[in-house]
Amino acid sequence: MNSDIIQNKGLKLTKHKLAILEAFKLHKHLDAHQINTILNKKGNVVSAATIYRVLASFEANGIIVRHNFKEDQAVYELADPSHHHDHLICTKCNKVIEFYNCQIEILQEEIAKKNKFEIINHHLNLYGICSDCKKTHPAGL
Amino acid sequence: MNSDIIQNKGLKLTKHKLAILEAFKLHKHLDAHQINTILNKKGNVVSAATIYRVLASFEANGIIVRHNFKEDQAVYELADPSHHHDHLICTKCNKVIEFYNCQIEILQEEIAKKNKFEIINHHLNLYGICSDCKKTHPAGL
DNA sequence: GTAATTGCAAACCGTTTGCACCCGA
């Protein structure tokens, strides 16, 4: 249950937190502005400050994780430690596809070992054109 | 020659552009603020606006590439299309180590093909603790 | 000479924060 996710972390259950969590169930990857739009459409008016505070709190409590797909805006998605994945991002339509490749993960560990690095985290973002956008602009225009 | 790099792109050669290019020869990865500091130390006072404009122009002309190691600040490095590489970033001391792994590149292409994606670009950032910082904080503190 | 470059200050945009009020447990 969504309310459990929030309360299990010792956070107070509020209408806004629930609404934000529900937004992530419907749309995997969201930035603060998109969340605002979604909540507004549902008649849920929330100040930007609250959205940022809820996002920060959710991130600190491991409910969501932050990504930097866009260079100037934070994008979040629900955390799922048991299902790590990386992302393909379409630079035309901003579609995001998740993938997981075990071999790449292993190679990353080897690279870290070679460089005496202890990996804490990683981001692998593949930017490109998705099949839909290729159809729309077959010559790459 | 540094001046050639600038003029070959049809850009006007100026003292500031040269100084910024030289900064990149000494320090591989730089953000706007660091460039400002470096130039100031050399007695080269440059306005922030100019730095950003030069960076934008260099990037548009393929002289440098932008990275998003930090979530809230753009980091640039000299472009070198013939020597693609990815990065290990130490979250303690911000050290950046470059690496290249052919197998990972191949796997990425396979993933793209599977998803009917045409990759244009990618960022693989491995965040962790470098060996020096592990020594300083052996228990991870 | 002329278009590109620069400095300054103001604008911008995403995000954060101080403060007073509100509300969930």
Place this chain on the structure above:
DNA sequence: TCGGGTGCAAACGGTTTGCAATTAC
């Protein structure tokens, strides 16, 4: 009740931009 949550507006930090003066070619 009371400490966390919220809205508002102001602040913040990195970046961009309008404009007038300067400079490379």
